[in-house]
Every structure is written in C-alpha cells, then in structure tokens.
Amino acid sequence: MSFRPALVLFLALSAAGAYAQNAPDASQAATSPEPGRKVSTLPLKPTVAEAQAAQLSARFLTRFHYQAQPLDDAMSAKIYKAYFDALDSEKVFFTQADMAKFEPLKTQFDDAIWNQDLTGPFSVFNLYVERAVDRMNYARGLLAKGFDFNGNDSYNFDRKKAAWPKDQAELDDVWRKRTMNDWLRLKLAGKNDDDIRKTLDKRYANYITRVRQLDNEDATQAFMTAYAESTDPHTDYLGPRAADSFDIAMKLSLEGIGAVLQARDDYTQVRELVPGGPASKSGKIKPGDRIVAIGQGETGPMVDVVGWRQDDVVKLIRGKKDTTVRLEILPADAGLDGKHEFIALVRKKVTMEEQAAKKKVIDVKDGDVDRKIGIIELPTFYQDFGARRAGDANFKSATRDVAKLLTELKADKVEGVVIDLRNNGGGSLSEATELTGLFIDTGPVVQVRDARGQVEAQGDDAPGMAWDGPLAVLVNRGSASASEIFAAAIQDYGRGLIIGEPTFGKGTVQNLVDLDKFGRGSSSEKPQYGELKMTIAEFIRINGDSTQLRGVTPDIKFPENGDAKDFGESTYDNALPWRQIPPADYKPVADLKPLFVPLTQKHEARVATSPAWKLMLDELAQYKKLRDKTDVSLNFAARQAERKQYDTMQTDFRNRRKSIFGGDGSDNTTDDNSGDDGLNPNERSLKSELKSESAAKKAKDTPLDEAAHIVGDEVGMLKADGKLAATVLPYGGKKIDMAPAQTAQVPPPQPSSPH
Known part of the structure; x- marks a missing residue:
C-alpha cells in the first residue's frame, strides 16, 4: 500500500454529521443578481477537476476501503437513493414525475464516475436548485392573501417516510401547509399580520439568496457524499472547503483575525471575538459589526462582499500569518446608512x-x-x-x-x-x-x-x-x-x-x-x-x-x-x-466491581429525593413527548390551547428551577421566553442569541453534578x-x-x- 505514508489515520468525528443538514439550502432565483452579490451561474456544469476527483475517490474506495465494494449498478442504486435522500429527504421539492424522469440514472451513476462525466448528477442538482427557488417563490406568493385558521387542516412536518407528491397540485398543498404553519407560529407568538407577512417574506427571500449562491463544489460535495456514505456511514468525501473546515476542527487553529462570523440578511456579521486574536487585540471590532468589503495587503483593492455567501467571505479574511487584511466595517450600532470604518489587521495563528x-x-x-x-x-x-x-x-x-x-x-x-x-x-x-x-x-x-x-x-x-x-x-x-x-x-x-x-x-x-x-x-x-x-x-x-x-x-x-x-x-x-x-x-x-452496587444504591437514594433530578426527568419526559410528534394542527384555537398548556408547563419548570437553583429560573434554558417565538435563529437579535448562549453555559448541569457526587461517594468509601x-x-x-x-x-x- 504505497499510498499509506501520505495518509493521516484518525477516528472520524462520527456524531458530528449524524445530525447534519440533509442538503445545502439551495438555489438560483429567476431575478437578476444585485450589484456586488456573488452568484453562481446556472445551470451548473461539472469541471474536469471535479470529475477527476470523483474517479480518483472511486479508485480508493474500490481497492482500499475496509469492505471494498465494486462501483457497479448495485452501488449506483445505493448512491441514487442516498443522493435524493440528501437533497430532498422531506419529499418537498421533487414530484413522482421528476423521479420517473430520473429513474434511468439509478444504474448510471457508476458509469458517470468511471467515465468522468458528472452530467447526470449535476442535472439532478440543477433541478433541485430550480425547484427550491420555485417553492420559495410559491410560498412568498401565498403571503399576500393570508390564511384561514378555522379549518381542520393538519401539517405533517416529518415526511421522511412519505411518498413523493404525485403531482404539482399535491406539492402545492404540502407547501401551503408548511407556509401556514410558519405563519401560525408567529401568530401564536403575538405577531400581527403585517409583521408576519414581512418576517416570512424576508425569510423566504433570504433562502432564495442563499440558494442562488450554490456552486459546483456544493453539487460535487452532495453527490460524492452520497457515494462515500453508501459504502459505510463514516466514509466521507470532503471538497476543498469541507477539507479546510475539517483540518481546522482537528487542529483547533487557523491563520486569520480571530473573529467568529455568521450570515445575517445580506451581511457577514461578527458574532464574537476570539480572545487574544488580532481582532480582539485591536479594540476596533465588536460583535454585531457588519463586514462590507475586504482588501488584501496595505494597498489591495477593496472587494464588496455584501450579499456573498459566508464561506467566500471567510476565504478572503483568512490568509498567511503576518500578512495584512483590510476590512470595511458597518458598525453594529450604526444604521444601514451609517458611517463605515476602515480597519487594517495583521493575521496571526488563532487558537480556538x-x-x-x-x-x-x-x-x-x-x-x-x-x-x-x-x-x-x-x-x-x-x-x-x-x-x-x-x-x-x-x-x-x-x-x-x-x-x-x-x-x-x-x-x-x-x-x-x-x-x-x-x-x-x-x-x-x-x-x-x-x-x-x-x-x-x-x-x-x-x-x-x-x-x-x-x-x-x-x-x-x-x-x-x-x-x-x-x-x-x-x-x-x-x-x-x-x-x-x-x-x-x-x-x-x-x-x-x-x-x-x-x-x-x-x-x-x-x-x-x-x-x-x-x-x-x-x-x-x-x-x-x-x-x-x-x-x-x-x-x-x-x-x-x-x-x-x-x-x-x-x-x-x-x-x-x-x-x-x-x-x-x-x-x-x-x-x-x-x-x-x-x-x-x-x-x-x-x-471496581465491589463499588458498583453500593455506589448505585447511594446514587439512587440521593436522586430519589433530589428536586433537580426530578425536574430533569420531567423535562426529559416532555422532550420525548414533543420529539415523538410528527404533525400539528393548523387550527388556531386548537394550537392556542396546546400553546397555553405548553406555556403553563414551562412556567412550572421555570418556577421549579428558580426554587432549586435560585435566580430567575431561566438559567437552565436556552431562552428566557419559554414559548415558541416562531423565529429562526438568525432572525433574533444577536444580543438575545448571545445572552441565551451565555445562560446555557451557566446552566446547572444536573448529570455532571451527580457524577461528581458519585465519585465523592467513592472517595469516602475508599478512605473508610x-x-x-x-x-x-x-x-x-x-x-x-x-x-x-x-x-x-x-x-x-x-x-x-x-x-
């Protein structure tokens, strides 16, 4: 195995990825791009390098994998299933007619890889992109008229085992219910119709923006991940962007400015600063600042990055140690027309x-x-x-x-x-x-x-x-x-x-x-x-x-x-x-066997009278109950009754936390508001997000405390x-x-x- 010295042996971060998103949030809008926005050109077409990467991966997988399997029609069928599961696991983009059109590909994906011709896989991805934008535009169109919440409709939000919609009408009905549920969640949180309409229209428009920015690497990543994971759950293909992220995760360091970034609307926003990093040391950047443009070196041209996808912005900010990057910043406390600031930073090695x-x-x-x-x-x-x-x-x-x-x-x-x-x-x-x-x-x-x-x-x-x-x-x-x-x-x-x-x-x-x-x-x-x-x-x-x-x-x-x-x-x-x-x-x-019974007895006796342990069990039971639900009513009165019942229970939990742990009772939750506010995470203010995260980090950790008590019991037994x-x-x-x-x-x- 002559290739072995060039490889790094490690155990995969298996749990990471087990809950990963099924697919990139995809696609291209029919409208023209805004000035300065970095948009992919559709239809996406595979490059020679991407086709070569696919074939090279196949050579390794069919020869050196622990349970090497031939890349043939049987494997092609597995890839086919995994690819569509990744792109549309909830069956909300493709119809039965689409699937009939793609049926011949079930035995052709192996040939696509061996022949370095990814046209077939890319045709699927391009239609996915088209469907995703179409569905978002359809949802936006529904907002003008609003909805009647007095009927008996229900929304099944877990469609993994559902059949593909038989036609456009059935697909439209699925999206009508999805959009109704989004509206109803905001309505139950006390929003008026105008605010709901604005919030959802902006949400769906932002989705389209992100979809429009998908590129060849995203398409190749999705298809090759489907192939890799069809061999076994922990084999993976990592495109250049994914490989960089994995490398950083393993070594816990990178060369850059030491700022954690997130996408919010059209901007890349500073979420937090890494202590000791160039951004933190400068004293000129703070959470909430928005990056408008980036320049390389002392005199390089400033590149407008408003509307860019986040990883493209990150690519411009990272660079070799001791080189300079210049940022044009819209400060956190300034309006959209506020005065911009210009900051030059020298990149350093940043440890996370x-x-x-x-x-x-x-x-x-x-x-x-x-x-x-x-x-x-x-x-x-x-x-x-x-x-x-x-x-x-x-x-x-x-x-x-x-x-x-x-x-x-x-x-x-x-x-x-x-x-x-x-x-x-x-x-x-x-x-x-x-x-x-x-x-x-x-x-x-x-x-x-x-x-x-x-x-x-x-x-x-x-x-x-x-x-x-x-x-x-x-x-x-x-x-x-x-x-x-x-x-x-x-x-x-x-x-x-x-x-x-x-x-x-x-x-x-x-x-x-x-x-x-x-x-x-x-x-x-x-x-x-x-x-x-x-x-x-x-x-x-x-x-x-x-x-x-x-x-x-x-x-x-x-x-x-x-x-x-x-x-x-x-x-x-x-x-x-x-x-x-x-x-x-x-x-x-x-x-250690002589310890098991007495320590277990001490543990059980302690938790039997522990209010914190009882609270944990009750919250766990509620979590299981909510997790097992797969559909919700779209009737306002029915949902409102459920909401009141849920809020009552959460109030009880909060009061019990306050009694047990002190404070306001919110330190063991991720948000002070016990109810569902109907918002996605990036729709809340950054201040409230950071506050919730800080509270979660300070929360009482009942299982950890009990583990410490068990070890304390052991220490006492050994001393005696x-x-x-x-x-x-x-x-x-x-x-x-x-x-x-x-x-x-x-x-x-x-x-x-x-x-």
Whole structure:
C-alpha cells in the first residue's frame, strides 16, 4: 500500500454529521443578481477537476476501503437513493414525475464516475436548485392573501417516510401547509399580520439568496457524499472547503483575525471575538459589526462582499500569518446608512480555545465533609497533525492539554476526577490511546483489525500515570469513536467508573486521503480535488469485544433521552456488524466491581429525593413527548390551547428551577421566553442569541453534578476502607508518577505505524 505514508489515520468525528443538514439550502432565483452579490451561474456544469476527483475517490474506495465494494449498478442504486435522500429527504421539492424522469440514472451513476462525466448528477442538482427557488417563490406568493385558521387542516412536518407528491397540485398543498404553519407560529407568538407577512417574506427571500449562491463544489460535495456514505456511514468525501473546515476542527487553529462570523440578511456579521486574536487585540471590532468589503495587503483593492455567501467571505479574511487584511466595517450600532470604518489587521495563528479541554472543580458534600472533585470537559480528541509531523514541540493535542489540567487539579487538591466526554464525537486515534496512557502505567489500549483480518494492538508505552486517584468517565449517546476507545479501555482496565448512557456504537477507523497528492494537476498550489475520509479498519476493545453497534455500557446508568432509535450506529442500514476477537495481552490494574452496587444504591437514594433530578426527568419526559410528534394542527384555537398548556408547563419548570437553583429560573434554558417565538435563529437579535448562549453555559448541569457526587461517594468509601481501596485503586494504590519529560512532550508518530 504505497499510498499509506501520505495518509493521516484518525477516528472520524462520527456524531458530528449524524445530525447534519440533509442538503445545502439551495438555489438560483429567476431575478437578476444585485450589484456586488456573488452568484453562481446556472445551470451548473461539472469541471474536469471535479470529475477527476470523483474517479480518483472511486479508485480508493474500490481497492482500499475496509469492505471494498465494486462501483457497479448495485452501488449506483445505493448512491441514487442516498443522493435524493440528501437533497430532498422531506419529499418537498421533487414530484413522482421528476423521479420517473430520473429513474434511468439509478444504474448510471457508476458509469458517470468511471467515465468522468458528472452530467447526470449535476442535472439532478440543477433541478433541485430550480425547484427550491420555485417553492420559495410559491410560498412568498401565498403571503399576500393570508390564511384561514378555522379549518381542520393538519401539517405533517416529518415526511421522511412519505411518498413523493404525485403531482404539482399535491406539492402545492404540502407547501401551503408548511407556509401556514410558519405563519401560525408567529401568530401564536403575538405577531400581527403585517409583521408576519414581512418576517416570512424576508425569510423566504433570504433562502432564495442563499440558494442562488450554490456552486459546483456544493453539487460535487452532495453527490460524492452520497457515494462515500453508501459504502459505510463514516466514509466521507470532503471538497476543498469541507477539507479546510475539517483540518481546522482537528487542529483547533487557523491563520486569520480571530473573529467568529455568521450570515445575517445580506451581511457577514461578527458574532464574537476570539480572545487574544488580532481582532480582539485591536479594540476596533465588536460583535454585531457588519463586514462590507475586504482588501488584501496595505494597498489591495477593496472587494464588496455584501450579499456573498459566508464561506467566500471567510476565504478572503483568512490568509498567511503576518500578512495584512483590510476590512470595511458597518458598525453594529450604526444604521444601514451609517458611517463605515476602515480597519487594517495583521493575521496571526488563532487558537480556538472554546473547543479545547477545560477544567473546573465541583465541591460535593459527604456528610459533614466537603470534597473537591475535578472535572475535565473534552469536546473532541483533537491534534494538529501537521505541526506534530513537522516536529513542533508545542503542537496542539488533547492529551497534552488534559495532562496540564490534571497537574493543575492536583494543585487544587481534588480527591477525584471526572472526564466529561458527553457529545464528544471522536477525533484522533493516537490521542485516544495517549490519553488513556495518562491513567494507566503501560499496556495495550485498543486493537485495530485491518481489511486483511490482521490485528494490531496499540497502546501506551510511556511508564507512569498523570492521575492515579479515583476516576470516572461521563458519557452519553453522543460519545462516539475515540471517546468509546478511551471509555472502553478505562473500563477494561478497571481504572475508572463509566457513568451515563450507552454510547454511540461506532467501531471503525478512517484514513484521510489528500486526493491532490495523487491526482493529475496536483502540482497546483490551490486544492482541486479535496480529501477522502475512508474507513480502513475496525477498532476492538482489548477485552476482544467490538464497540461497533453496541457501544460502551456504563457501570452506573443515567436515564436515556430516548434518541437511540434515531441516533447511533444501530440506526444506519449499512453499518458494519458487531465482532468479537481474542483479547489482547493485558492485565486489569484494579477491580471496581465491589463499588458498583453500593455506589448505585447511594446514587439512587440521593436522586430519589433530589428536586433537580426530578425536574430533569420531567423535562426529559416532555422532550420525548414533543420529539415523538410528527404533525400539528393548523387550527388556531386548537394550537392556542396546546400553546397555553405548553406555556403553563414551562412556567412550572421555570418556577421549579428558580426554587432549586435560585435566580430567575431561566438559567437552565436556552431562552428566557419559554414559548415558541416562531423565529429562526438568525432572525433574533444577536444580543438575545448571545445572552441565551451565555445562560446555557451557566446552566446547572444536573448529570455532571451527580457524577461528581458519585465519585465523592467513592472517595469516602475508599478512605473508610483500606482493603477496598487496595482493590479498586490502580496497582493496589501504589503511586506511579509520570516523569515530567513525559507529560511535557508526546513522542512524534512513526511514519510506518498507524496514528
């Protein structure tokens, strides 16, 4: 496999993408573009590079995928289904007549890829674009007359299992009901008809604007994603834009100005500033500022970016470190005709600390004793692969950051540690193994089985432990991939308690293939082909059981949120089966089983009388009830009665939160308004959005608090019973410190071994 050294082995961010949007919000309006607006030219036509990228991807997938499948008529049929599911999963754009027209493509997508002729896939995308604009214009046309909400209509908002509309009349009826529901939500929130009409007309017009900006890369991305994910759920095609975003997500850094941007109406708006970044340090940019134009260097021409899609604006702002970018800004507090400001910034390397590991200390009471429990929240298993390969001693790494935080927590004199991996979708395989190494001495962490059936154990060779005290790992359904490797190894070694919900169940390993290294035209500095994230192996616990499909089962279970039927590896039709192989050569470092029953009993007794836990259960029950609804009435009186009932319940929840946690009772919600205001997120003021997010971050985290109490219970039991401590603490309680040199620097990866 001569291509292997050019690849980066990692575990896919599996949960990320599981809830991704089904398709780009697409299309081209029939009207002329506004001056300065960057608009794609329809119909979109595939480029030579895009067709070559598709064929090159197929060569890899049919030869080197873990379960390589031929790209033939059978695979073409799978791609066909996945492509239409991605573009129109709700069956609101295409009709049965459209599907009959495209039926021949069901066996032609394989030929399209092999022959480097993407005309067929692009014809589907172009019609999708046309239909999307047509439907938005139809919805806008309905607004003039308004609606009668005294009838018995209902709107089915979950159409994934519905049939394609049989004709235009049935499609119009679907959109009439969709638009009625949008209107009714605003009406129930107290808006008058004129305001509703303006809000919805602007919403639909903005949708058309975004659709008009779709380009070739979006079309190729949609089609090739359909092919990649037809091989298995975690193989993915990443076009140049998507590849850049993935790289940034893995290394948690970029070269730019340090501003988080968002699209709002025709503007790209500054949402927040990254602390320590050039924008923040300048003191000249603030949240809410709108970017009107961008210039490169000290004298480059200013390019008007009003109306541009956000990623095109971002592309102009990012650039090489120590270069200058000039921004023309419409200040947040200025009207549309306000005075513009001109700001020059020097780009720097910006680290996104918000996604890095963080710590805090929770104080828990054990009788008359106060105990400090350290919490480390790890959102992802990140690593700057490029910096590590280049020998940068300070490369960004989840393991290195956690090791540093553990040192700080020990200085804080914590008695136990909780690693919070909830909603951590995975990341680097090497980070999963190295992070485990912080909590064991040495030994295997995971077994990796390749396509030939050969199994290799990967593990921790660095002696010593960064933390040898009581440990717990908090997980939920969103904990996937690398999170499951870490949690499973901690469980198999008897090193710590696993607390929470059963995990996602992703047990596959992906390689990242830079297609530009292999394709024609790869000498170009500008990425043309993108990257292929391809499944090449399975990972299996050191006890011999796969986490595939089954995930990791907690030692102490918390209530499940009920998403398992819709979210998790078991929900994919083409997921790999569960597998069992011989265990690796390892020896548990402790036996935690004597803790399970007494800790569970203490947990159950505590939560039985906990108002916070009861509130969480009641809110969870309400969430499940709302989630299971698939349709709503379009009768105003009926919806108003439902709304009053819902508002009463939310008021009760808010009052209970206030009684339990203090404050105004809103600190555990994402919005002070308990009801549905009928608005989309970008239709609310930025100030209210940021306030809601800030409140959510400060909200009481009942499951985390309970996990800390469980570890506090464990600490109390071990202090009271030396024999028990010798059984459940690692290596019989023998202290094995990690040498400073080992915590300061992780050895560089060996090119011949997978990382």
